[in-house]
Amino acid sequence: MSEPLLKVENLKKYYPIKGGIFGKVSETVRAVDGVSFTVNEGETLGIVGESGCGKSTTGRMIMRLIEPTEGSIQFEGKDILNISKSEMRKVRKDVQMIFQDPYASLNPRQTVGSIIEEPMIVHGLGDRKERRERVEELLELVGLSAYHAKRYPHQFSGGQRQRIGIARALAVRPKLIIADEPVSALDVSVQSQVLNLLQDLQKKFNLTYIFIAHDLSVVRHISNRVGVMYLGKIVEISDSESLYDNPKHPYTKALLSAVPIPDPDKTADRIILSGDVPSPAHPPAGCAFHDRCPVAMDICSKEKPVMKEMEDGRLVSCHLYD
Amino acid sequence: MSETILEVKGLKTSFFTDDGEVPAVDGINFSVNEGEILGIVGESGCGKSVTSLSIMGLLPSPPGKIVGGQILYKGEDISHAKESRMRKLRGNDIAMIFQEPMTSLNPVFTIGEQLTEAIRLHNHLPKKELESRAEELLKMVGLPRARELLKEYPHELSGGMRQRVMIAIAMSCDPKVLIADEPTTALDVTIQAQILDLMAKLNRETHTAIILITHDLGVVAQVCKRVVVMYAGKVVEEGDVRDIFNHPSHPYTEGLIRSIPDLYSKKEKLYTIKGSVPKPGSIKQGCLFAPRCDYVMDKCWTNAPELVGDSHKSRCFLHQEQA
Amino acid sequence: MLSYSVKRLLMLVPVLLGMTIIVFAIIHAIPGNPALTILGTKATPEAIHNLNQSLGLDQPLYVQYFTYLKNILSGHLGTSIQDNTSIASEIWPHLAATIELSFVAMVIAVVVGINAGIISAWKQNSVFDYAAMIIALIGVSMPIFWLGLLEQWAFSVKLNWLPSIGRTDIITTVQPITNLYLIDTLLEGQFAQFWMVVRHLILPAIALATIPTAIIARMTRSSMLEVLKSDYIRTAKAKGEHMFWIVYKYALKNAFIPILTVIGLQTGLLLGGAILTETIFGWPGIGLYVYNAIQYRDYPVIQSGILVISFIFVMVNFITDLLYGLFDPRIKYR
Incomplete structure (x- = not known):
């Protein structure tokens, strides 16, 4: 297979916390702690995990909305952490983001038309007339109508606002779209509409997605490959079929079994994890999951597991598979 | 069959805004039996939360007001009860937990102070027993280090722990009915599993009836015995959880179930219910679901169907013609 | 901490x-x-x-x-040019007079302001709310000297209820112990004198309290309105708690931080900025002391007066900062 579109290696984001009389760094929050993955053109990589696992921070670092502490991000072979400003502008056009809260991410005083037009102006695409035509085309593409361009965000429902957010992201014909919890604020009946739309658009424009979400069913539906994050690290990453049908990492197993299934006859044996996710400022020694892991061994509290490739090509970070 | 503890009869709750009366809940009926778990499911704006606030007498008023129907608690109509009567019922007979555990606890009072408040209000236990009762409650909801927790403040606890505290507060006076409004929506899946497990356990052990209000069909399927499906301020379907999920008779219920992505198998394309939830009061005539319905018939546009059936009720002409 | x-x-x-x-x-x-x-x-x-x-x-x-x-x-503030007295020994009685007046004014402002604000928020959009907020608006806009003159005209000249000038009658001398006359008269057991001191305090204290009362009332109202909408207030209602206690116990403690900030700032301002009130009411406080010094171009006194006033202002703010933690456990003292 050809070069991946995006290659992330050993990405880290540490936040120092200052304390004491002289404000020295007393502890470090490891929001993202050495994440590596690749995304191929035209595929969807899902990233799942619970709140605070670092999935959103990872997405934002790829957009360089947050500067990484360490690591490299290669987009089309270029290390985007070490390129000139003008080259970065091009990358900014190729990588777009869709946010969770469609209302908060749309300026309430701008018309929908100018919201969608804005990225085109920023990147100097087309003249006024061409941009207006493109806005109308985009609105129809995402299932709205051309006349909606003159309205304001508050006149739309949650699902429609998310469609506007998608149209804005598509305006500059990006290659990669990072979708951070794009459907979690939506009702079930609207959620499925937006998911279908995202899939249709992907086929039409050969888009690549990084789909960040906490809802495992949604991620399975939309992703080709899935990475599971826990406390700033990816614990398991593989194609979605085998990850969901045969999870390897104990955390993935617990996470999957915790999802309530909308079928009263399927009361699966739930693995109920005890306690809460530890603070990323004080992750447990060894494997970060060992204090909640139902199958923890002695070694787990001493040594950090490393990512290993299984025979079927999946990557798992767990001492069970040493 | 066990006895009915709470019955909602033709409840109508409206909000009076500058644009006139907006019906949020429009003549709903359901009942809760002693010790059962009833699920009320629906999307945002269907009136499920307004229903629970109407029962508790906690509607923001103005603009909210109960304009019709009855709420019978042990046969007593509490829909227009005096504030002093409602204060005696709240927290003591009918307790409630809310969606946002992060903001539902008072940040400047200790867990202990907040936990013992309802007991002090309703039971007048002596101070010594109060503390041991509080400890007992925290243990009951599965919180470790109960004694120290009593002296801690909410911000020192995680979201899951706070929701456990909320449950402990709600259970502190052994209520007959517990209304849980989206109790796990703000929580992570693994924590959600813990909380649902806890609620099911408390229901078995204390025999408190639970009204579980949620948008998550998965949660309903796993926890509830009976289900009420609401759409645009009306009950559209009601029945045993198995009947509802295996043989949904209202097209809305069917559409909801089919539009959830499956965890166990991948579908090419998701089923979708077209359009979006209508604004309350915007549809004046016919079935409220008609504009979004795949099975819509001519009469659906003009006539509003009634909720009919015995144990499995549905508000749809399709169902009524089969019957 | x-x-x-x-x-x-x-x-x-x-x-x-x-x-x-x-x-x-x-x-x-x-x-x-x-x-x-x-x-x-x-x-x-x-x-x-x-x-x-x-x-x-x-x-x-x-x-x-x-x-x-x-x-x-080392405590040497110099000597006054005007009468060659040691400023360090002169300044305390004046300061004490100001502290006594400011304290009484702040007690009035806090009690009236907070209660007016609370009731306005609780009964939002009621007649009380509108009336209180209009009065508060007038209160912040009213020039103090004007209010002071009105008070003197009404309560001293016309009604003859209260004295209009000074800390004491001309004929009475309070034996100074702390120089806070409310305390001194009680320590001496002079209850008649105590009452006389109280009567002298009323008019200037009310004039001085006007602006802080109005500001505290407005801040309390907006802070309480915010808190009363919050989820934990709904939780308290769901427990069956009486609205009075919800407002005065649960909501007030939450709403108190911004109110405390305002109280701190206003206290600092009163202690230093009471020159107008003190001159109108002939109150021998630090404001009047400095005012007289300005008239005589007594620079050492002006200098020391400003120093003491600013010192007090800084200290009041420092104490306010420390008090925050008392009301909000989330404030971490790092």
């Missing part, structure tokens, strides 16, 4: 130093020779030279500053 207090205390050092530099600079900011300004244009060169020497004005500036600083730290 202790580490925070120490840190906060250490931060006071540069603030206080800066303050002394500014106050020190005042006397040098006056155009021309200070000695000339002090002695007047008809002074002989000899007298100017002598004064320069006695004030140390012939020394380099930084030496003068360090001498000044050393004097302050």
